[in-house]
Amino acid sequence: MGFRRKKVVPFRTAGELDAMAAAGAIVGAALVAVRAAAKPGVSTLELDRIAEQTIRDAGAVPSFLGYHGFTGSICSSVNDRVVHGIPSAADVLAEGDLVSIDCGAILDGWHGDSAWTFGVGEISAADSDLSEATRLSMEAGIAAMLPGSRLTDISHAIELGTRAAERAHGRSYGIVDGYGGHGIGREMHMDPFLANEGAPGKGPQLVVGSVLAIEPMLTLGTTETEVLDDDWTVVTIDGSRAAHWEHTVAVTEDGPRILTVRPE
Template identity: 70%
Template structure:
């Protein structure tokens, strides 16, 4: 059943196809590390975008975000209250204490890699650091549900349960952003199915060995989860100005457990 979707199941990729996706994903991982290293006080999100685009192209790949449905950048650069889809620009200057989320993708030999992470420019305020640590942990726990025979919403439910555990562990309130989530990925950046970051278990298509999903929890500090999209038709911000964090990996289902196809150097 490799290379296609059987009825009611997420498409399975062959071992060779997974290796090809990981080759693209490793470029994405290196690009994210380069963006973080460039994110110093006084740098702009346009600077980070340029660093990422150069690295991806020099690796022989193509930035999958640039031009996607008209998006102008090679990364989504989302700072503080920006949840997702922030447009990089020279007017967004980073300062000490900013929480920065960088989301990027690369296409190599026709296969996509997609990953995101959030980090501080210098030290973060304690509550914001707890938010970011929690979001990273939620991704790590949620991906463990990527097992053969599970259903799509088993992953959603695992992410939700992990969020509530993280609230208790870190002593903060966390909101799960509604309407945004993960997705299938392969020859296209966004493929069926959509993966919600919360929900009841046991629903949706089955996962099989070789199924691949981009899993991306997006959490907001505090109880409010209302968002709005700015006039650029891309940038999504929290209505109350609360900070948001975004972590993402492209994950494959294997007989030996979840396989991260977007590993980052030194991770």
Template identity: 65%
Template sequence: MSAVLRRGKGIELKSRGEIEAMRASGLVVARALAAVAEKAVPGVSTGELDAVADQVIRDAGAVPSFKGYHGFPGSICASVNERVVHGIPSKKEIVQEGDLISVDCGAILDGWHGDSAVTLAVGEISEADRALSEATKASMWAGIEQVRAGNKLTDISHAVEQAALAAAKADGREYGIIAEYGGHGIGTQMHMEPFLPNLGKPGRGPKLKVGMAIAVEPMLTLGTADTDELDDAWTVVTADGSRAAHWEHTVAITEEGPWVLTQAE
């Protein structure tokens, strides 16, 4: 789940054992998202997808971290087409052939949080939508490569931005890079310091250290980078109605480099 900009002091450092505990929660999230991906076919409701994720999380002895978070009603965020993030799942919302849906999911296991998001194709999607999702995913992985001890926070931001721009050039398109929502620290809480922008100059912000954990989550659009919030006070949509994609992984900094805690085994 993307964080809005927060200011504060201190970034939580975890021991190796605590990071391994976060890995366990991350694997629960990975399994939940895999189960949702199998069910994301034309005719299913986003409410049904929410129930699938909820069941997988609870069967693992974990708790959905989104449900009840500041009043959020679902166990996943289900954001279809022009919805960027924080879409509320509903039994009344039926996905259709050609839809693009981003599913964001979090779980708490033994007090530790995992948070991840994928963008799913419902049936056959357009080439533009496919390229958008792939560009967003590539931007995420470029950012993850910079989640290393000794780097500065915005080295991640810069890598995400440059990968998005490179994909846009290769695809012959312009992608909007969402600026007001971004990644975040994670551990004993879902949203912690630092806030991670998805664009910016490198070499700024706090120095990254072993034991930090960060959720890297770019959001790109096929049009504007401007967004609006719907009356439900949650759902964020593109201001021009263009489609959006969202990918996210929780990543820990270890002596060996980035450890993607929410990647399936």
């Protein structure tokens, strides 16, 4: 007599999670190095080279470089660019810019994927709030990464995190439509897709060892985006600023484990 296995979010052994955390730590180090270098007058191409060097010096390979023809080791998305910005010598940072850096690395076949948003010099209160709201939304999603949760429980938690930040900050945020997190392991993007909003209680179940990349993207305006002629860069349709935070996270018996930890 056959039986249907309950659908679960793909899971890894404890040893495999350690291997993913080793890849993730390299991503964290690359992000920290990029942020330290992100000053007015520095190009996003220079930041890209710093990230690539950090990754290669650690014995890993940049996962973004060459991915479907992408030319960078980071995505550098400034101001109204939401995600997938291409590093360029012509893209020079200025005081007050809001910068989102997304980075991935492969070590021993395992992927780490993480992103964060930060300001160049002094930034506006609105931009600071936006980045903080996105981080808080991510953390709400991470906290929901528990055995027995369903996939959309994470989506719902992220959305509730955004709404809580709106109340705390006294402003509204757009949850970018159509983009979200994903499964990750021996490939960078795996099923399932993780929406950043929605009703709870649906989709595959999380079990010990399940891994997801959790990545909310918020704006100070619209939920709608368009892709530029370079076929990569995603921008807000109203020109409002956007933020993007991401960690690779595993479900464990002892609570959520961030696999892309950044050095202090």
